[in-house]
Amino acid sequence: MKPQRHTSAPAATDSCRGALARVSCRSCALNTLCLPARLPPQEARVLESVVERGRQLCAGASLIRAGTRMDALYVLRSGSAKRYAFTMNGAERVHGFVLPGETVGLEGFASDRYACEVAALEPTSYCRIPLNRLEPLLEQLPGLRREVLRLLGEALDESLRLRAELGMCDARGRVARFLADLSRRLELRGLSPTQFRLSMSRGDIARHLGLTLETVSRALGTFKRSGWVEVRARYITLLRPEALASMGGYAAS
Amino acid sequence: MKPQRHTSAPAATDSCRGALARVSCRSCALNTLCLPARLPPQEARVLESVVERGRQLCAGASLIRAGTRMDALYVLRSGSAKRYAFTMNGAERVHGFVLPGETVGLEGFASDRYACEVAALEPTSYCRIPLNRLEPLLEQLPGLRREVLRLLGEALDESLRLRAELGMCDARGRVARFLADLSRRLELRGLSPTQFRLSMSRGDIARHLGLTLETVSRALGTFKRSGWVEVRARYITLLRPEALASMGGYAAS
DNA sequence: CGTTCATTTGAGCCGACTCAAAATGGGTGG
DNA sequence: CCACCCATTTTGAGTCGGCTCAAATGAACG
Numbered sequence: 001m002k003p004q005r006h007t008s009a010p011a012a013t014d015s016c017r018g019a020l021a022r023v024s025c026r027s028c029a030l031n032t033l034c035l036p037a038r039l040p041p042q043e044a045r046v047l048e049s050v051v052e053r054g055r056q057l058c059a060g061a062s063l064i065r066a067g068t069r070m071d072a073l074y075v076l077r078s079g080s081a082k083r084y085a086f087t088m089n090g091a092e093r094v095h096g097f098v099l100p101g102e103t104v105g106l107e108g109f110a111s112d113r114y115a116c117e118v119a120a121l122e123p124t125s126y127c128r129i130p131l132n133r134l135e136p137l138l139e140q141l142p143g144l145r146r147e148v149l150r151l152l153g154e155a156l157d158e159s160l161r162l163r164a165e166l167g168m169c170d171a172r173g174r175v176a177r178f179l180a181d182l183s184r185r186l187e188l189r190g191l192s193p194t195q196f197r198l199s200m201s202r203g204d205i206a207r208h209l210g211l212t213l214e215t216v217s218r219a220l221g222t223f224k225r226s227g228w229v230e231v232r233a234r235y236i237t238l239l240r241p242e243a244l245a246s247m248g249g250y251a252a253s
Numbered sequence: 254m255k256p257q258r259h260t261s262a263p264a265a266t267d268s269c270r271g272a273l274a275r276v277s278c279r280s281c282a283l284n285t286l287c288l289p290a291r292l293p294p295q296e297a298r299v300l301e302s303v304v305e306r307g308r309q310l311c312a313g314a315s316l317i318r319a320g321t322r323m324d325a326l327y328v329l330r331s332g333s334a335k336r337y338a339f340t341m342n343g344a345e346r347v348h349g350f351v352l353p354g355e356t357v358g359l360e361g362f363a364s365d366r367y368a369c370e371v372a373a374l375e376p377t378s379y380c381r382i383p384l385n386r387l388e389p390l391l392e393q394l395p396g397l398r399r400e401v402l403r404l405l406g407e408a409l410d411e412s413l414r415l416r417a418e419l420g421m422c423d424a425r426g427r428v429a430r431f432l433a434d435l436s437r438r439l440e441l442r443g444l445s446p447t448q449f450r451l452s453m454s455r456g457d458i459a460r461h462l463g464l465t466l467e468t469v470s471r472a473l474g475t476f477k478r479s480g481w482v483e484v485r486a487r488y489i490t491l492l493r494p495e496a497l498a499s500m501g502g503y504a505a506s
Numbered sequence: 507c508g509t510t511c512a513t514t515t516g517a518g519c520c521g522a523c524t525c526a527a528a529a530t531g532g533g534t535g536g
Numbered sequence: 537c538c539a540c541c542c543a544t545t546t547t548g549a550g551t552c553g554g555c556t557c558a559a560a561t562g563a564a565c566g
Contacts, residue, residue, distance in 0.1 A: 085417065087418060087421060091421055093417040093420070095413050106405075106409060107406055107409050107413060108406065109403055109406025109407075110406035111406075111410070115410050115414075138398060142388075142392065145391060145398075149405065152362060152402070152405035153359060153360055153362025153364075153405065154364075156359060156408050156409045157360045157364070157368050158363075159409060159413055160348050160368070160369070160412055162416070163348075163412065163415070164338065164340055165340060168340060168342075168344055171554065201513090211554075214554090215554060218515085218554090221515080233562080234512095423521075424522065454545090455545065455546095456544085465524085466545080467522090467524085467545090470547085471547080473545095473546095486530080486532085486545080487544095507566100508565105508566095509564100509566085510563100510564085510566100511562105511565100512561105513563085514559105514560080516560095517557090518555105519554105519555085519557105521554095521555095522551105522552095522554100523552080524549105524550085524552100525549090526547105528546080528548095529544100529545080529546065529547085530544080531542100531543090531544080533540100534539100534541080534542095535540085535541100536539085
């Protein structure tokens with residue numbers, strides 16, 4: 001209720017902290033991408049009132065712990081994260097990477113417990129939508145109801161499509177598709193689609209694509225030699241995005 | 254309302270036809286598995302009133318056409334079906350197989366259009382839940398709302414898990430896992446978990462598992478020589494299910 | 507400036523794919 | 537009922553891509 005954090009002392013790094021501070025989605029930079037974007041204005045206002053602003057996460061910190069009770073949905077505000085889980089034999093499996101405006105925690109609806117661990121790949125901030133506040137809204141707001149179903153359907157569709165496409169691509173095709181997809185999503189967020197930092201390691205990419213990190217590295221090396229990309233450590237520049245896209249689209253040699 | 258089913262003329266093949274006949278979920282053999290099973294009784298009764306019984310499909314007939322407008326959810330009553338789609342280059346990709354009591358059409362929530370084609374693999378019957386009847390119920394029935402979210406979450410979770418596990422298994426492990434999974438699902442339905450008919454072709458299995466049909470055939474051949482299964486055409490008997498399960502669980506050689 | 511981790515590069519091997527042909531089974535029509 | 541035809545499945549031989557193991561290079565951090 002009352003603002004209990006640094007009422008007088010100004011915080012240099014983050015001008016709007018506050019663990020449970022009210023969120024203003026309308027003034028958020030992500031307002032065209034984020035969950036409220038597809039809601040009628042008055043529904044968005046109601047949703048806004050139940051959204052909590054989470055505090056900043058350090059790189060490596062977990063936003064969601066797999067196996068814990070599902071009590072909220074989360075939306076990234078800034079930074080990036082990886083969604084992953086462990087198979088029975090203990091191998092880590094990366095389900096995907098999360099960018100600002102994307103929602104995580106949806107798989108929790110299956111069993112009331114989160115199935116994926118979600119961990120920040122760099123300093124990351126997020127919003128939190130507690131389920132016990134969301135549930136009543138689902139009864140009252142048809143648009144929100146529709147939107148949550150859409151989000152789930154989209155996640156499902158994306159998962160199916162990803163499995164389908166990775167399954168029929170060779171290693172280079174998979175890496176190409178990965179880069180093209182990331183590029184597209186960054187562009188949606190107003191960032192450069194051709195020049196960006198890979199916040200995840202080669203190993204993370206490999207475990208996401210069902211490859212080994214050596215193979216990912218070799219694929220990038222091939223692209224570099226072909227003049228399609230420029231790679232220096234985790235910074236990458238796409239010189240011929242169309243070549244990557246076409247290679248990801250169908251399994252060219 | 255009134256019993257309109259063969260009051261005088263007995264139908265030999267199918268005792269309960271009728272395209273839009275009322276459905277009684279309580280007297281359905283699937284009542285412990287199907288969608289209403291997890292609803293409070295009074296909600297189940299309300300849902301029942303909007304469920305339509307579809308007419309029987311011949312083998313090969315489509316229950317859902319990919320790309321058409323989403324207007325209903327479907328639940329299989331008997332038979333089996335495959336869910337599939339085509340990639341950009343025209344290759345068929347099998348997303349999975351559907352057994353009685355399982356719900357299909359959920360991916361349609363992503364874009365209001367079905368993303369997968371669903372086709373019967375044998376004579377198959379189904380129930381239909383029109384969206385325009387379902388939507389108002391989602392407002393009134395909290396249990397149903399919860400259940401639809403659960404179904405979507407489960408589909409998502411299953412898709413993620415499948416991708417994860419297939420990605421780290423060799424060919425035999427994938428086929429073993431496929432058989433073990435099918436066995437488990439058949440058992441849930443009161444059918445024999447060790448002796449059943451594969452209603453899908455080797456090619457369908459292959460396209461589902463990301464293999465070629467020759468490799469699937471070879472895997473089955475290996476299992477047969479090991480004395481783990483008996484295969485005659487599409488009839489299969491699992492002689493050592495535990496061996497298959499353990500091989501699917503982790504990528505043994 | 508040195509330590510440590512991530513990434514790149516190399517050599518060799520194995521498994522799944524491709525292409526090809528034989529065998530099996532189911533269905534149809536005579 | 538039988539013979540035939542067709543699709544499906546099985547089996548075989550050879551190739552190649554990605555994996556494994558290993559070492560070198562590069563980058564990041566104190």
